[in-house]
Amino acid sequence: MLSYPTVRTSLIFTAIALVGLLFADIAITAANPWKDLGRFFLGVVTPDFFSTQGLATALLRTVAFAFVGVALGSVCGFLLALVYRAYPVRIFCAFIRAIHELFWALIFLQFFGFHPLTGVLAIAIPYSGIFAKVYSEILEEADPEPGRLLPPGTGVISAFLYARIPDCWVQIRTYTAYRLECGLRSSAILGFVGLPTLGFYLESAFSQGHYSDAGAMLILFYVLIATLPLWVKPKLLPVYILGAPFFLGDGMPIVWGNVTRFFTEDIVPSPLKNEEGWAGMGTWLGDVFVNQALPGIWNTVILTQIALVATGLIALLAFPLISTHFGGPIRRTSGHVFLVILRSTPEYILAYILLQLWGPSMLPAVVALALHNGGIIGHLIGRQSSSIALRPDAPTGLNRYTYELVPRVYRSFLAFLFYRWEIIMRETAILGILGIYTLGFYVDSAIQNIQFDKAMLLILITASLNIGVDILGRFIRRKLALQTMPTC
Amino acid sequence: MSGFDLTGLSASFGGERVIGPLSLSVKAGEKVALVGRSGAGKSTLIRLVYQEVESLASLVPQDLGLVNALPVFHNVYMGRLDAHPTWYNVLTLMRPFAKDNREVKDLLSELAMPEKVWIPAASLSGGQRQRVAIARALYRKSGLLLADEPVSALDGPMAHQIMRLLKERFQTSVIALHDVELALEYCTRIVGIQDGQVALDEPSEKLTPADIMPLY
Numbered sequence: 001m002l003s004y005p006t007v008r009t010s011l012i013f014t015a016i017a018l019v020g021l022l023f024a025d026i027a028i029t030a031a032n033p034w035k036d037l038g039r040f041f042l043g044v045v046t047p048d049f050f051s052t053q054g055l056a057t058a059l060l061r062t063v064a065f066a067f068v069g070v071a072l073g074s075v076c077g078f079l080l081a082l083v084y085r086a087y088p089v090r091i092f093c094a095f096i097r098a099i100h101e102l103f104w105a106l107i108f109l110q111f112f113g114f115h116p117l118t119g120v121l122a123i124a125i126p127y128s129g130i131f132a133k134v135y136s137e138i139l140e141e142a143d144p145e146p147g148r149l150l151p152p153g154t155g156v157i158s159a160f161l162y163a164r165i166p167d168c169w170v171q172i173r174t175y176t177a178y179r180l181e182c183g184l185r186s187s188a189i190l191g192f193v194g195l196p197t198l199g200f201y202l203e204s205a206f207s208q209g210h211y212s213d214a215g216a217m218l219i220l221f222y223v224l225i226a227t228l229p230l231w232v233k234p235k236l237l238p239v240y241i242l243g244a245p246f247f248l249g250d251g252m253p254i255v256w257g258n259v260t261r262f263f264t265e266d267i268v269p270s271p272l273k274n275e276e277g278w279a280g281m282g283t284w285l286g287d288v289f290v291n292q293a294l295p296g297i298w299n300t301v302i303l304t305q306i307a308l309v310a311t312g313l314i315a316l317l318a319f320p321l322i323s324t325h326f327g328g329p330i331r332r333t334s335g336h337v338f339l340v341i342l343r344s345t346p347e348y349i350l351a352y353i354l355l356q357l358w359g360p361s362m363l364p365a366v367v368a369l370a371l372h373n374g375g376i377i378g379h380l381i382g383r384q385s386s387s388i389a390l391r392p393d394a395p396t397g398l399n400r401y402t403y404e405l406v407p408r409v410y411r412s413f414l415a416f417l418f419y420r421w422e423i424i425m426r427e428t429a430i431l432g433i434l435g436i437y438t439l440g441f442y443v444d445s446a447i448q449n450i451q452f453d454k455a456m457l458l459i460l461i462t463a464s465l466n467i468g469v470d471i472l473g474r475f476i477r478r479k480l481a482l483q484t485m486p487t488c
Numbered sequence: 489m490s491g492f493d494l495t496g497l498s499a500s501f502g503g504e505r506v507i508g509p510l511s512l513s514v515k516a517g518e519k520v521a522l523v524g525r526s527g528a529g530k531s532t533l534i535r536l537v538y539q540e541v542e543s544l545a546s547l548v549p550q551d552l553g554l555v556n557a558l559p560v561f562h563n564v565y566m567g568r569l570d571a572h573p574t575w576y577n578v579l580t581l582m583r584p585f586a587k588d589n590r591e592v593k594d595l596l597s598e599l600a601m602p603e604k605v606w607i608p609a610a611s612l613s614g615g616q617r618q619r620v621a622i623a624r625a626l627y628r629k630s631g632l633l634l635a636d637e638p639v640s641a642l643d644g645p646m647a648h649q650i651m652r653l654l655k656e657r658f659q660t661s662v663i664a665l666h667d668v669e670l671a672l673e674y675c676t677r678i679v680g681i682q683d684g685q686v687a688l689d690e691p692s693e694k695l696t697p698a699d700i701m702p703l704y
Contacts, residue, residue, distance in 0.1 A: 143553070145549065145551060145552075145553035146553045146554065146555045146566070148553065149547055149549070149553045149566075149624075150566060150569055150570070151543075151567065151568065151569060151570040151571075151628060152542050152543045152570065153543070153570035154569040154570045155569075155570075155573075155574045155577070157574045157577075157578075158569045158572075158574050158577040158578075159569065161577065161578065161581055162555065162558070162562065162566050162569060162577070162581065163555060163566070166555050166556075166557035166558045166562075167555055167556055167557045169557055170557070
């Protein structure tokens with residue numbers, strides 16, 4: 001077994017996670033965690049759809065922000081994809097997508113305030129970077145032959161529209177629709193920083209202990225995502241996209257003075273602002289690194305590595321739930337429902353709920369990340385395993401799982417896992433806003449203390465860390481010759 | 489002017505020379521058949537010539553180069569994208585103009601598939617796809633045809649009909665053919681390729697199938 005590079009890699013990563021566990025702060029600190037969990041589940045099964053008038057508005061805003069943000073992101077991403085060959089464009093895109101939507105929202109909040117533009121840009125900017133990358137990959141894979149056969153003298157635009165776009169169109173459309181689902185999740189969690197989407201109402205319902213309201217919101221959100229193919233039709237899309245900007249709400253007007261001040265004063269490192277020169281700059285940088293960046297990076301990396309392995313375990317345990325090689329239709333249907341719930345719930349919301357119930361530690365974060373990402377990978381692997389044809393006399397039960405299925409799906413399992421490594425790290429950093437000591441915690445504290453210079457530096461460090469893990473993940477996938485389609 | 493005179497043609501693949509160096513000169517009005525065993529370098533030679541004379545020639549490559557998602561009409565129309573301004577092409581993509589529509593439809597009638605004009609190329613059979621690529625080459629209306637096995641997927645009578653059409657519509661042509669009978673019947677000059685070199689170059693009327701057989 002050890003001679004397989006995939007097995008060796010898995011063992012190394014498991015070992016790292018186990019060592020990480022020694023340093024991680026894993027505990028349940030709430031006085032009565034199980035009682036709260038019970039009350040929460042009671043709330044979910046006794047949802048109250050009519051108590052908050054805000055519920056319908058929240059859903060409408062969530063959908064509106066998702067549509068405007070994703071539409072803007074896909075247009076910008078498409079334009080960027082056309083020039084993606086240029087190295088500076090690649091770097092730029094990698095950079096803007098390495099910064100999480102919530103960080104973008106936190107930045108824009110400082111100078112646009114609670115204006116709809118904050119939420120729209122927070123989604124559109126990172127999504128542009130992702131769209132640019134995926135669109136350019138799709139365009140690059142298109143057959144170049146029709147383009148070569150065009151009569152010389154054909155205009156660039158005509159050539160592009162006839163010879164390139166048509167054969168990519170279905171893939172582009174599928175991916176964009178898929179991103180819209182991700183956009184709904186992003187839009188929902190923007191509420192946690194105060195925008196008028198679902199997260200905002202969820203947070204207030206939780207803090208007041210209105211579990212039935214929270215349950216109703218979650219159920220409606222699942223229904224919204226599960227019925228996406230029913231209400232998002234190509235013909236209706238222009239209506240949604242043109243209509244959505246009118247349902248973003250008014251928010252607060254932009255004070256342009258704040259915008260100027262943010263760029264010319266707030267984000268200028270304080271030693272430069274106070275004219276302490278380069279010596280002061282050195283002290284300042286050293287201070288940020290030792291007291292914020294390093295502890296933040298340390299905790300982010302530890303939490304990411306533990307969550308990565310936990311994600312893998314959940315995915316391997318969950319995929320038989322929907323695989324046609326096990327169980328009957330009832331078990332598979334409930335398995336599908338379970339996995340849909342796991343992957344539709346943003347890890348941020350899961351972590352928030354668990355944190356409320358179990359108290360602050362790394363445990364809620366690990367469980368939330370593992371459940372959400374494990375649900376996604378489990379779904380993909382389960383679907384793939386169903387397409388495997390077993391011989392009629394194949395073993396059943398645990399033997400079928402260990403001898404027939406896991407060896408066959410293990411490579412794509414690892415491919416998905418390493419693809420999501422960077423996503424897990426991006427989320428880990430952001431979970432700091434909830435009070436876990438990852439990079440997001442230090443960013444959020446710096447913003448609370450009105451030290452935007454420090455916050456920006458920490459966001460840049462977080463982005464570099466994500467880019468680093470992305471490169472490492474791609475390196476490992478290439479080394480192990482693993483291939484995968486993008487997931488979000 | 490639709491002939492050409494090329495010297496020093498050569499191509500390597502993976503460090504190995506697959507064709508040439510050789511010279512090929514074709515006068516306007518000549519119909520040249522390239523014959524030889526598969527792998528002899530016919531396709532490569534067609535490619536090389538196309539690269540040299542690009543703006544003059546209509547090309548029918550072996551893999552056809554159709555845009556699968558577009559209907560037959562647009563695949564044919566692409567043969568003359570350069571003849572129209574961009575706005576015209578964009579409108580045509582959404583809704584073709586009656587004039588172009590008629591012209592393409594007439595052309596498809598000659599190729600015995602007028603009913604397929606709005607079918608996406610992806611859902612055509614192999615022989616139909618081949619005829620769409622031929623229609624695109626015809627629609628381009630250049631004097632020189634470069635074709636690589638253009639009738640390989642067509643049945644006997646249809647292959648003859650298409651070869652006759654190609655002979656009549658293109659002043660000059662260079663066609664790679666594995667079917668020796670078709671080559672002798674519809675071409676005026678036979679060029680045999682063997683191991684990347686010209687091994688035979690004679691007018692068709694001087695040759696019989698038996699003369700060509702040693703090449704295979």
